[in-house]
Each structure stands twice: as C-alpha cells, then as structure tokens.
Amino acid sequence: MKTIFGPINSRRFGSSLGIDLSPALKQCNFDCLYCELAPSATTDEQKNVVEVSTIINELKEHLHDKIDVITITANGEPTLYPYLDELIDELNKIKNSTQTLILTNSSTLVNEKVFNSLLKLDQVKLSLDAVSNSVFKRIDRPHVNIEIEKIVQKVIEFSKVYKGKLFIEILFVKDLNDTKEEIQKLNDVLMQLKVTRIDIGTIDRPPAYPVSGVSYKELHDISHLFNSTLPIHIASRVHAEPNNASYDDDDEILNTLDKRPLTAEDIDLLFDEESKKRLYLLIKNSRITKKSVGNLEFFILHENEERKRAK
Template sequence: MKKDLQLTFGPIHSRRFGISLGIDLSPTKKQCNFDCLYCELDPAKTVEIQDEIIEVDKYIKAVQVAIDKEDKIDVITITANGEPTLYPHLEELINKLNEIKGDTKLMILSNSGLIYKNSIFKALQRLDVVKLSLDCATKECFKKLDRIDNSIDYQKIIDGIIAFSKVYSGDLIMEVLFVDTLNNKDNEIDAIYEILKQINPDRVDIGTIDRP
C-alpha cells in the first residue's frame, strides 16, 4: 500500500456545511453495498464488507495534521469511495475523532444501507450531523436505481431510518436524487414523501439527474 495514500481531502468550501475536511474510508478503490446508476465512480461489484482496510490511528493522525494546519474547519465529513458504514472500525474512529475535533462538527454521508444494523445505528448517534440517502420507497426501485447488494433488505433500510430519526439528537438530513423514468413517477414520489413525513428530518436535499 502506498505510503502517500490520501486519507483526507480538502478542506473544501461546502455551500451547505461551510469549510469541510473530508475523510475517505476507502481510498484505494470503490467498496460499496450499492451500485447506483448515477454513481460517478467506476462500476464495481457490490460488497458486504471491506477487504482493504486502513487502521484507525492512521486516520486520526491525518485529521490531526489537518486540524493543526488549518485556521478553521467547520465540519469533518466521513465519506468513502463507496459506503463509509462498511468500514469495520467506524465506531472506534468516531469516538477518537470526537476526542480531537474540538468545536468542529462531525458528519457522515451514508447511503443508509446498513442503518438497521445495531452497531451502525449506535455509532451514528455519536455524530453531530448525519446525512442519509433515500432515493426509493419500493423494492423495484431499489433494485433498478440503487442496485443494492442481495444481502440488503430494502424494508429494513426504511424502518431503520425511521427508528434512527426517533432517537437521534443531532442534525438529520435526508437526500433524495430523482432520476428521470426511474423514481420520478407520482407513485414513487408519493411513497417517498410519506416516508419522509415519518422521518421528519431537519432538512431534505433534493437533486435531479437525467437517466444515465
């Protein structure tokens, strides 16, 4: 593995979150349990677990260097080339980041695919901001648009997000990306809306894209 592997990126200016320092939990390749049609990364087979894993302490050192170097960071954003909740040491990483971040907010960008797992459900509660994706409300849509791994039960995702929203005390943001002819039909939009009403997030970010 390369010694100069980039574990963090930025800081960059985010219109919604301010100055953001990113953490990449899959810096060597795409590792994801979804294979979304609109994904900008190169296509890759969906996975249930990561097979290339970086030690927590390496991330902490990289983040500490960035914190010491930069005058101001508004948010530390946990992300990945793929899905960050697949990282097996996520809870430990979050705990250690909370110890060094000071007043900086800690956020994750997740596809929601593992929100129903107890370890992920608990770990994400330690974050200041959680941004979850929900592009679909039906099994057919999940399979066609998000192309979820066969190990994932779409209903558990929906139920997990709703349950998480009831106990989470931070800022919960939902993201919906509408893709022409796939999830922008009235019945799918109505179903997503009904789920969002149950979640009652602090904010909903909506995007659109032509069919890939």
C-alpha cells in the same frame, strides 16, 4: 494513499474536511446507476482497510478552527468500515468545536452497532432514493439480501432517537424514481421522520451507467409534490436555466413561499426582476422573513414563523 482531502467549501455544510475511508478502491454495497465512480461488484465488507491511527494522525495535520465539519465518506459506503465506532470516538476527542458528519446510503442502519455508532455524530446525511422495492433495486442496485423495507423502518427509528442534525438526500433519475407514485411513497415515509432538511437533487457528474438527470425546473415541480410542511431544499443546480416567472401580485409570492420556502438562489432562478422587487418589499414590510436551516437560509412567510414560535 491519503485519507484526508479538502477542505472543500460545501454550500450545504460549510467548510468541509473530508475523510475517505476507502482511498484505494471502491468498496460499496450499492452499485448505483448514477454513481460518479466506475461500475463495480457490490460487497458487504471492506477488505482493504486503513488503520484508525493512520486516519487520525493525518487528520491532525490538516484540522484547524476554520473547518466547520469533518465529513466521513468513502469511495463507496463509509459505514462498511470495520472500525467506524472506534474512529468516531477518536474524532470526538480531537474535534473541539468542529462538527462531525457522515454521508451514508442508509443501508447499514439495520446493523445495531452501526446504528448506535452514528448516534455519536453531530450530523448525519442519509440517502433514500426510493422506498418501493422494484425502483430501489433498479436505481441503487444493492448487494444481495439488502431489503428496502427494513432500511426504511430503521431510518424512521433513527430519526426519532437521533439528537443531532439529520439530513435526507434523494437523488432523482429521469424515468426511474421521478414518477408521482414513487414520490407519493417517499412523501409518506418522509412525513414520519424528524429531520433538519431534505435535499433533493439529480445527476451532476458523469454517471456510471447511461442514465439522465432531471432539469432544475423538473426538480422544482417535484418539490411541490411533497407535503408543504416538509423542509425540502433543491440541492442540485444542474441544468438550472432561469425560469424568470412573473408573479403579478403579492399574494402569488406569499402563496408560493407558503407552499415551499425558497433560498436566494431559487429566487434568482425562478423570479423575474419585477417579482424580485415585489419580494424585497414584502421582506421590508415584514411579511416575509429569513430562516436558517442546516447552513442554508430560506425565505418564509413571517406568519408561519410566528405560528411555529407560538407552538
């Protein structure tokens, strides 16, 4: 089966050419409730393995200079691939200016070889849906002997030494990890990380098990439960019904953006037309500016940006 797919125009990562390290079947050490793939038994190793040479030869046929990222993923967990280190070395030989990215559930960071291999990538996206043991086991359904406490410690350690762009993704499932208690625990961990962006989302494809996502409005409310210094981005637009909130004066808008920077898409969903006009006047008057964070553009307070530059 083909290992290369795309390119796909990813709103978060640009033009992405994907590598599927498990094209024949699902091979994963999690059996997440929300997975778009069918339920399956977990595993801690890949038994159906594609050769590195096969992947590289196929990639060369599709790689060109308009690709922003080569994205390593899998039907399952890509870091279970036994030749990952060799593959990354080969990718770095041919990628030129294209960035390399992996999408991983974070679990194998406890493996020193995997940890060191990921350090060689330009971008890494780590999933972290829960940090308390009971919620982690319910939502991610991990393979035997996988401990969230050890994963969290390695995520923290990785963020301190990694030199590329690090993204954290949290997927919220209704009535599971969306409680104030779990969000506070997540917040405490996130405050220890050095990251480019934290993407929060919810279920937007048919899940493996009968669970539900949260609405865009609920995601927006959740974003305000995190510390305002964290680079939170609402990644999911599922159930994104316009809120059309009215912000009656400039201070309301400034206070909102001070607590949580928003993208243009967020503004379209959250602000009514009069509030948008007020926002654009604030931009014109240099009270609000734009800042690019990991392929996305956010509206932030101009004084906040000046303060950061001063530091």
